[in-house]
Amino acid sequence: MAAGCAAVPPSEKTAASSLTSPPSSSTAAASAAAEPGTPLKAEVVGGGAVTPAEQTALQDDTKDITPQYNDIWQRIRAGFAIPNMDSPLVAQAAQWYTTRPDYVARMTERARKYLYYTVQEVQKRGMPTELALLPFIESAYNPDARSVAHAVGMWQFIPSTGKHYNLKQNMFQDDRRSVLASTNAALDYLQNLYNMFGNWQLALAAYNWGEGSVQRAIAYNKAHNLPVDYQDLRMPNETRNYYPKLQAVKDIISDPAKYGITLPDIPDHPYFKAVTITRDIDVSLAAKLAGLTLDEFRSLNPSYTKPVILGATNPRILLPYDNATHFAQALQAYNGPLSTWTAYTVKATQSPMQLASELKVSEAVLRETNDIPARQLIRAGSTVLIPKADDGSNKNVSAAVAENAVLAFAPEAPPGRRMVLRVGRYGDSVQGVAHRYHLSPLQVAQWNRTTERGIFRKGQFVTIYVTHTPRIFVAERQADERRIVAERKVVKRRVVAERKPQVKRRNIVRQPVKVAERQRKELHYSVQTRDKKLIDVAQQ
16 A cells, blocks of 8 residues: 555654555556656667667757746646645644754755656646655655565555556566656556546545545445545544645645745756666666766666666666766776676575585675575575676676566575474473473574573474484483473472461361351251151150
């Protein structure tokens, strides 16, 4: 489900942690990511050094771009079309932003790189420009934002929704972070929601909460003859505050002076051009040829998650306008290898240390480059990224690997023989099992996903890995059972001994009562016997 925000807008540090992404149940067809304006296209073909014949045809379209407004904020204001919401929640959100001008400044300055493209795509579809402000609420316009629900990017897509909208997610590329692809997928989804509800406020509620949830809330209100506007629906607080936050941002941008906010000067002009790459190229080299720092390059191209961009799928990288021209010239003059990385398909399940030894690479580099966690084996069929051998080979990674590469792991089995024990009727502790089989309590706890002081329930199965022979286990278990039985007998005798004085005292107290009761019964019996004899005599 698309990310909303909490009742109070989060800080920049935690803006992405409260986010979710649009539900995967949407039936909208995914659209391909549109290029910003007329893209700069750089195609690199062949091997070895890049020759002029292999160089790019650059299309400089700056002369076709005529700004219509003084800045991007004026353009956004001119496109507002969603009816304003009057609610105390709007005032509350606006107050939150106005008391944090530094946060607003960082957020709006970060949006400088992406805002023109977002507004352009929104207006191409005839949609209200308020939607271009939605990433302020979702991620503070941070394409690297990640939530606890694994939603990613400016628009906060979860993996399933990203796949539904054809956003590539493999070990080399995650289009949920892509400025182009994620923006167009999000706008596709918002268009479908508007077509479904016919109301932008409800569409945004569905983007945050899910269209099924909004439909059920509307059906409930209709069944109870209640209004079905945004503010009248029963919804969680996160969604209740979602559109008011967008309205608050809209109000601030409409009149920043009223709120004491200064917006950065962002021109009504594209910030970047798209460059198509057809050969593998290192991210560090691409940034260097473009005259950018690595951080600047990654801020425009966060979808490339590895140190190399694979050219087999003709990916596009985004570069600032001036740097795009610089990149094309530097690429033409560059004579060295473009990529120092290649992909390798693992043939058999093995440890990173074994694979690193087999491939003659550093285990540390293998782990860091491929994000391999500790105590994990690499499954057969997985693809890993490794440095190229020093044999002068410049072969690119194939399209099949670039599109379908996966990296799967298996838990690293401890040494020794695996044994599964069943806890008896009295239960057992982690430390008791560890002591009985001469193991570390930490090991036993890790094997069974518990703590060192954990307790195993009656009948629970416990997994351990041992190197001892079974006979030793049988003897030790029998000795332990005898010891436990003896300890229980001692405890039982102690309990009986402790109870004897109590029983004696109780009997002393009860003795007069018992004597009186016995005497009463005897008297009653004698009276009955005498009366019976008198009756018998009378009858005779």
